[in-house]
Amino acid sequence: MQDDKAADRTVFSFTCIQIQLATGGLWSCLEFWYRCSMFKYLFLVFVLFFSLSSQAVQVIAHPSVELKQLSPAQLRALFSMRQTQWPDGSAVRVFVLSSDHPLHQNFCKEQLRMFPYQLDNIWNRLSFSGIGTRPQLVSSEQELLQMIQLTPGSIGYSSISAEDTGVRIIEIL
Amino acid sequence: MGCLALPSQANEWQWHGFLAQGVIQADKSNFINRSGEPSLALTELGLNGALQLQPNLRVAGQVVYLDGGNRYPDGLKLDYLFVDWALVNQLDWRLNVYAGRFKNQHWIYSSTRDVPLTRPSIVLPQSVYFDTFRDIAVSSDGLALKASVDTTAGHLELNWSLGATPLSDKQTRLLLGEQVQGKSRQKYVHQASLFWQPEFSNWTLGISLLDSEFSYRSAAEAPFLDADFVVQRVMFNAQYLQERWQLVAEVFQERMDTSGFFAPDFEVQQFGQGGYVQGLYQVSPGFRLNATLDYFVANKDDRRGKNLEQSSQGSIPAYFGYQHSFSLAASKDLAPRVRVQLEHHWMEGTGRLAPGVLPDLVTNQDRYWQLWALQLMYWF
Incomplete structure (x- = not known):
């Protein structure tokens, strides 16, 4: 392999x-x-x-997140808001751009292998039947990066090179 | 950077809600009202909140106000209020326990059937989402479990629940008949379901099982006797998703056993069947079309209702034994959280019109009837 x-x-x-x-x-x-x-x-x-x-979408997380790799299934569980804790017990904070943002659409298709409307449906079902919450919505890629830098336990994505920005880049296996 | 707001942390509330108002008309039937005139009885309001108490413990609740005319009891309802305890929260599998009043998570649209923005049409296929049963099917008081597992074989979700729903007098009359004056009670409803999405597949397949018992205790002067009802259902569902279009289907067989009510030794068991196939197409971002075929027979051994008509000496027309429909719907997002939805249904049969046991023969005199609805919704 x-x-x-x-x-x-x-x-x-x-x-x-x-x-x-x-x-x-x-x-x-x-x-x-x-x-x-x-x-x-x-x-x-x-x-x-x-x-x-041609810029690949990177999965980024706050440095407090100790994981360096995730499987696509684990990534889907996190962004579907099913997985709400990291292995150390701390809370997962998910940040996303709006569903019509090109970067969000790229991320869904390339990394999650889902369609953006699937995530919308899942989040609506969770938040209107009480068994979960929606991720935190941000308005720009810059804001997304800043929120990941600021928030312990956070995870998001970036198209700009996130190296040397103080966030952890997570490899998707 | 300093002006950015951090997301809600533990011990902070999260709020969401929706408001929807529409106009609806179902001529030649009592689906909405007896007059068959256009009605504003298409109001759905909801407000929900969730509080994370501990990393693995939260509480969530929702209050709704619904007015659907004759479709279900109107008024303010506690839709759900439960404690959610995450027993296992690992990267590859999770197990949650819900205690209190929880939503039905076993069917494709069951958990949010009264949240307008989450459903593909204003009136859902009545074979599966029978509006008369709305209050009973939407939530239960009891205990539920949800396990979700991510493996190389895909995503598996297992739901189990045991509980009961309190039945109001209005609900009892909707279920049994206008003339009924006694009290009914759901003894229990026991459900389980399994959903499977194979890895990197566009398919999701599911099965759900339901077992429930009801009792009716007659009023002293009423013509109807004490009764027990057993309802059991096996249902399969499938969803196939593409970027612009989706296919959704649910099919079931349901056993209904009636003891008493008409006479002390009255005993009838029948198997109903039903299901729908739904095609959804996204024309452009925010503009969707939906076509649905819906099929229901109350007795699989009497699909055209001939035995029903004969056994009632002709007083109950055969078309009360089934209800099939074709519907077209369109929805358009006017703003990020504002949507308008429009639809038309062509119906044959009245087998899914309230009341279920003693049908309304005065209003429902036509085998063919139609329904249209227009609804404007906002959510936050």
Whole structure:
């Protein structure tokens, strides 16, 4: 299993190098386009789009959370608000963006492998039948990161590199 | 950063609620009223709160005010109030005990059937979500357990409950008949259910079992005698989810055993069957369509009600033995917490109209009838 993962990572790295080389070869053509003011803004939008869409969603937690890895099923239990305590007994605090936010939608599909409306349905059922609560809603990705930094026991997600921000990055197995 | 509010901690209340008002018309039937005129008896208000007392102990309650016309008893109700004790709270499995008045968690929409924002249509399929039984089916006073397990085989959820629901005089008349003056009581309701979502699957499959007993004690001058009723149900459910559309189905067989009531030695046992298939489609964010086929027969050996009509010497028409329907519904989010819902149902048969035992033969004189409803809702 571990060897398979290592092999997957090698293939992925090799593919990245190929893409970088191909991108480098195309650079002179793109530079010509870039110099044309007509294409300048289009090119910027194109680069921005791909840099954003290729950014993986990271699962982040407050440093007080001692876990470094979670299985997809465990992650689903946490964001479905079924799992309300960490293994050390402390309370889980879940932070999310609104259901129509692109990052929330990416996170649901890529990490939880759920559709955003499924989470909405689960949270509504919990909070209106009394057996659970909704996660804490925040309005921006920056605020989400800040809340994770501030709140012991918290968990959330980020598309910007969360390294050196004082939060724990949790690997999803 | 300093202006950010921290989330609620232990010993802090969490509040949620909903308000919904609509207009509804069911012509040629007593589903809402006897006149068949449009009615504003489509009011649903609710306020709930939860308090985390300890990391593994919380208390939660909800009060609702409902007015559904003839569908169920109207008024202010304590919907649920229970203590939730998390016995096990581990990453791979959890076990909770609920003591008090708890919601029915055994069917797909049972726990929030009267919370407008959580259901796909204003009037749910009557085969499974029989409105006359709403107060009995929605919550019970007793003890319940919920275990949820996450394994490589997927997510498993097991529910068990044992309790009873107090029955009001109005509920008794809705169940049995307008002429009834005695008291009825639910002795117990025992339920269990299992839901399974295979890992990375779009399917969720479930089974639920119900066993319940009721008693009726007649008033001295009434024409109806003491009686006992046994209701047992086996139900299967399935949900298939895609990003833009969903398929939902529940099918059941129900045994109903009646002893007494009409005569001291009266004894009837019959098996009813029913179920629905529902397709939900999201046209665009916040705009959903829903089509539902619903099927119910009170006696599986008399699907068209001919025996019912013959055994009553023609006084109860055959169409009281079943109720099938097709419905179309649309809902649109007008704002983040405001939604409007509109629907139309085409019905054949009156087998799911109150009262259940002594039917309203005066109002329900048509085999075919229709229902439409429009409701505006807000929640927080």
